[in-house]
Amino acid sequence: MKKEFIFLGPPACGKGTQTAMLAEYLHFPHVDTGSLLRAEIKAGTDTGKEAKLYIDQGHLVPVELVARIIKNRLSEEDCKGGYILDGYPRSIEQANALTKMNSEIDGNNDVAFKAIYFDIDTDILVERIINRRSCPKCGEIYNLAYKAPKQEGICDKCGERLSQRKDDTKEVAQERFDTYFKETAPLIDYYKKLGVLKSIDANGDIQEVWERLLKVVND
Ligand code: AMP
Numbered sequence: 001m002k003k004e005f006i007f008l009g010p011p012a013c014g015k016g017t018q019t020a021m022l023a024e025y026l027h028f029p030h031v032d033t034g035s036l037l038r039a040e041i042k043a044g045t046d047t048g049k050e051a052k053l054y055i056d057q058g059h060l061v062p063v064e065l066v067a068r069i070i071k072n073r074l075s076e077e078d079c080k081g082g083y084i085l086d087g088y089p090r091s092i093e094q095a096n097a098l099t100k101m102n103s104e105i106d107g108n109n110d111v112a113f114k115a116i117y118f119d120i121d122t123d124i125l126v127e128r129i130i131n132r133r134s135c136p137k138c139g140e141i142y143n144l145a146y147k148a149p150k151q152e153g154i155c156d157k158c159g160e161r162l163s164q165r166k167d168d169t170k171e172v173a174q175e176r177f178d179t180y181f182k183e184t185a186p187l188i189d190y191y192k193k194l195g196v197l198k199s200i201d202a203n204g205d206i207q208e209v210w211e212r213l214l215k216v217v218n219d
Contacts, residue, residue, distance in 0.1 A: 002111045003028070003082030004102075005217070006089070008187055009118030011176045012128045013202050017141050018118075018213055019086040026217075029078050033087035035139060036069050037061060038165075055167055058175030060183055063093050071101045091183040092190055115191035116216060118202035118209075122177070129173040133162040147206070 005022070007015045016032065023030035037055060040048030047065060054061040070088055073079070089095040102111050131144040135155035142149050142162060149156050167176065191197040198216040202209050 002080065002106065004111050004113035005082070005084045006098075006113060006115040006191070007084070007086055007118065008115060008184065008191070009120065009202060010122055010125060010180045010184075011173065012125045012132065013118040013120045014206070014209055015086055015118050015202075017206060018209060019084050020139070020141075021210060022213065022217065023084050025214075026082070026084070028081070029073075029076075029083045031070070031073050031079070031083050031085050031088070032139075033066060033070065033085075033090075036073065037066070040069070056172070058167060058172040059179055060090055063091070063097060066094065067097045067101065070098075071105070074101065075105050089187065092186055095187060095190060113196060114216070115187070115194075115197050116213070117188055117191075117197060117199045119199050120202040125177070126170060126173050129168050130170060132168050133164055135160050136163050 005019075005028075007019055009015050016034075019032070020030055022028075037048070037051045041052050041055070042048070047069070050065060051061045060066075066088065070085075074083065085098075089098050128143060128145070133142045133144065133149075133153075134140065135142075135158060137160035138155060138158045140155055140157045141147075142155075149162060153162050154160070155162055167173070188197065198219070200209070200212040200216055202212075
């Protein structure tokens with residue numbers, strides 16, 4: 001049976017780092033909506049141009065646009081056994097779209113899924129966002145406050161110059177939090193009611209959170 005892992009949590013709660021580690025651990029593809037959208041922007045596609053209008057404001061891009069990208073990705077061969085969804089769904093409407101696309105892709109809808117919620121103290125998160133840097137080439141994520149690269153401004157993994165996301169400013173971050181609480185947080189209850197929600201304490205360092213995550217994944 002195909003295994004689907006869904007991750008919920010506010011911006012910069014650490015799910016990007018943890019889901020990338022989990023993807024390696026499980027040998028599952030890491031389907032990260034934000035990165036897929038940024039790749040469209042970088043490639044200068046019409047989809048990217050439209051998505052940029054919303055991303056730069058800290059708002060969700062339209063549901064049909066993300067659904068199209070996600071459905072294409074989940075239809076690929078490497079997603080047959082399972083995958084990790086990072087940043088999708090982000091609203092009840094998207095959760096319903098996901099159920100629909102699963103049955104379109106799989107016909108019999110034989111998907112076992114877990115939704116994992118990163119429960120974290122949100123006070124520290126805007127600061128975390130401002131200090132975040134990432135590698136435009138391999139996607140590795142750094143934080144100047146607690147996971148700095150060995151050489152300033154350079155990716156440890158591939159040597160590329162690190163960059164800061166355009167929406168990682170204080171103003172846009174604030175808007176992203178508002179969007180999260182309004183659109184995404186209701187999914188916590190949604191998945192709780194379906195009986196598939198697992199919560200983990202996402203406060204602490206990367207290793208501590210990783211150990212908690214492994215427990216719920218292997219549960
Ligand atoms: P992230 O990299 O997950 O922080 O996402 C960056 C931005 O991409 C978000 O602030 C949204 O504008 C957009 N985005 C990512 N995932 C979604 C989604 N599932 N639905 C709509 N917009 C999204």
